[in-house]
Amino acid sequence: MKKFLGLFLTIVLSLGVLAGCGSSSTGQATGSNKKQVVKIGITGDDHKIWDKVKQNLAKENIDLQIVSFTDYVRPNMALSEGEIDLNSFQHYAYLNKFKSQHNLKISSIGETVLAPLGVYSKKIKSLKNIKEGAKIAIPNDPTNEGRGLNLLQNAGLIKLKSGVGLLPKIQDVAENPKKIQFVELAATQIPRTLQDVDAAIINSGVAIDAKLNPVKDSIYLENVSSKNAKPYINVIVARDKDKNNATYKKVVKAYQTDEIKQLIKETYKGAEVPVF
Template sequence: MKFKNIVIGLLSTVLITGVFAGCSSKDKSTSASKAGKQVIKLGVTGDEHKLWDEIKKKLEKENIDLQLVSFSDYIRPNMALAEGEIDANAFQTIVYFNNFIKERKLELTSLGYTVLAPMGVYSKKIKDIKDLKEGGKVSIPNDATNLGRALILLQDAGLIKLKDGSGVTPTLKDIVENKKNLKISELVATQIPRSIEDVDIAVINNGVAVDAGYSPLKDSIYLEDTKKDSVKNYFNIIAVRTKDKDSEKLKKLIQAYQTEETKKIIQEIYKGATLPAF
């Protein structure tokens, strides 16, 4: 499995949860240190920072200055973390992270889960996935990661069965049971919403669905469930250097994030498009 294929699919699930800030200068870090505050530099992507603003307020009460460092790509945040430029990052799914650190041989680890940007099944023809008829047409993304994720989702929905050991990126060849003789076709992910009228159901990853005007929580007829083991591969995480995993200030970061209050804020901001994964 080539890393470049992993990049294509997984990063669509994290765009919603990315954040932006320009407060990463050395001057601010020095100022915070002089004020007796501990500093956590958190690498992020994207331009939405409402959620992290709330976490920042919580950490201020712990005498910790959370400084968001924005990156414009999905390679540099992990490299900057490994090189010590930042203390943690929050922008990626666990499966993307695992493949990245394996490929780059980095000593990084997950501190804990944040959110899930769920993949869903959508339809213009049926209201319940159980109503899918024999020989139904199904469209799924054609990039390796989203294709595999879509097949796992169809398996979780009880429509197909995959070969044992097919991992997180199964292909159509790994289908060992298809009782309804579904006709599954692969399309470029961004084309699926435009062709949804031509199929009975369409599996659409979160970012594409939201861009197309769908609410994953309201409009999908089947949605990834955070309670299913297979979905944990797509949980987003906070990553840190392995040697820092027991750092008290970083423990306070994950503790400030993983609260009932944060769950409510996630619901208020994303309206079901992104779900708490803790």
Template structure:
């Protein structure tokens, strides 16, 4: 009988522990249970998340924002259960990282797009682009491939079918204007913009150089274009938690008109809503 009681006690403890896995609970000063969501981000720019935290507090959800200094830890910490969700990465980065590390993570929704744009100090429109024009693109595989896809979406080149999200200049099969595509280190492109006719600059570099992607580009990635979705930022969670009520509330609170307005006010075009 004693053995049975011990087994029953162990089973009861296991059930209690299992019920606590996922988003934890805290008790407020008023004696109310608050669900805690630990959200991982990169850097110290908490911008929009402070507002989301305030709105979730009204739903008895305590959003705790945890900053990471690199792009590797947030997904590993999520997989290890140190955090409940993260929001810092594009779909393209997420898919590759979880495949490389065999992680069982999923996206529960889109947040923003940090758009790549086409810039020029010589042209006001791509309609003015002449034959044999010089075009600068980043020389790294990720941003260079993204630039080529944007050139294709603009109708300036055609790429081989099935090249995925990282095509190279060797994958160009049609170049009707005979554009001279010059590959440069991404951070050097703004300094070289006067030496080319158009330049494709990724978001972070453009903002650091003083450009507003929405205002200063002559063409910008379109959130409605299917090829752009690979570069949407997401909120990621463990697959087992994808139906967690508190995490669903997190994405529902984020994907609102109030958040759209705030994104536009805070980031002024350096990030645009992707929902």
């Protein structure tokens, strides 16, 4: 009886060791073949450029999952809260203002494009035709509102108080000879108002989503070669603690290639200008 019990225990222990070895081997194989998932937030539904980046990253065993947002607030909050790993929708000026206001620990890890701001209209062909009391829709977030007001100043329609820099507000308009009425709206909603206002200031990405070509359809376009354009370069953003993440650096590297640069030029035809 004792011999039988000893033999039985020996067999059970041997099977356990073999099973344990088999499990460990499978786990290592699964781990080595498992794709690294990276979620990146963008605004709008035009994924063409990022779809190509996604395709190229798949060769490096990285599964880039593109998450679309409909506003400029949620992508940064979702990044800070860990719902996504990266985002790519904003320029330096917006990023710096937003993270300061909301006390977020997020930073740029790579530059992408500079997208010129434009003025669009269904009613006039030139800003010279703006009538007294005209309504102009303008983004209501601080950085894009400031950018829009500076654009109108450059166009000669208004004059801002001295020293307001990149972030003037409506109340900083010192001279408004045409008595323009500013209609402040969420940037993504402005294209829908073109029938209701005399002109509208629209971000390049929002314009493209609305089937507007900034180069062909705008009646006035920001000068992207200006020395003042640096704050409006778009960036890829990560949480501060992930700035040196090797996988996220691969995402930036996969974007900043000659292939992607050419695709941007072919797709946007000057509406977005690569800066890498």
